[in-house]
Amino acid sequence: MKDRLLAMRYAKALLAAIGEPATAEWADVFLQEMASAMGRSAELRDVLLNPAVPRQARKAVLEALARQKQAPQVIRNFLAVVADHGRAGILPAIAEAFHATKDEALGVVPATLETAVPLDDGLKERARAVMEKLTARRVRLTFAVEPAVLGGAVARIGSTVHDGSLNTQLQALKRRMAEE
Numbered sequence: 069m070k071d072r073l074l075a076m077r078y079a080k081a082l083l084a085a086i087g088e089p090a091t092a093e094w095a096d097v098f099l100q101e102m103a104s105a106m107g108r109s110a111e112l113r114d115v116l117l118n119p120a121v122p123r124q125a126r127k128a129v130l131e132a133l134a135r136q137k138q139a140p141q142v143i144r145n146f147l148a149v150v151a152d153h154g155r156a157g158i159l160p161a162i163a164e165a166f167h168a169t170k171d172e173a174l175g176v177v178p179a180t181l182e183t184a185v186p187l188d189d190g191l192k193e194r195a196r197a198v199m200e201k202l203t204a205r206r207v208r209l210t211f212a213v214e215p216a217v218l219g220g221a222v223a224r225i226g227s228t229v230h231d232g233s234l235n236t237q238l239q240a241l242k243r244r245m246a247e248e
Contacts, residue, residue: 078162176205181199182211221233
């Protein structure tokens with residue numbers, strides 16, 4: 069909980085320092101890549117999380133990674149602050165918080181659409197348009213195939229669920245028949 073609140077503070081500070089949407093998008097991708105790299109590489113985790121490794125070494129590793137990706141100066145400065153304050157271990161949490169904060173600031177709502185079978189591109193675009201009209205916001209839509217849906221779809225927009233699946237309709241019919 070403490071790390072999550074701290075990560076949110078760092079994420080908000082970075083977003084405020086960046087200002088422009090294009091750089092914010094770049095930073096989002098970069099931080100997600102950093103979090104992923106920390107998950108995959110035991111060596112990177114060891115350098116960033118081991119208290120025996122001097123902060124200057126952690127700072128140098130983060131600086132090298134940022135330079136390799138040609139990160140803007142604001143990102144390199146941010147990583148230096150993270151290393152200076154001994155917070156390199158919460159970079160994955162910062163990446164997650166930054167993603168959510170950036171989307172909120174840009175008026176983007178996350179959504180998921182579960183269907184029994186994969187949708188073609190035309191249906192995906194129609195689904196996105198319907199959800200954007202429903203929310204009056206831009207939607208970052210991800211698609212999932214869930215055979216248990218049977219037919220129809222289950223849409224999750226933010227914390228709201230719209231369940232139009234055949235499975236749910238069959239369960240409701242089963243309950244009504246059991247009541248009669």
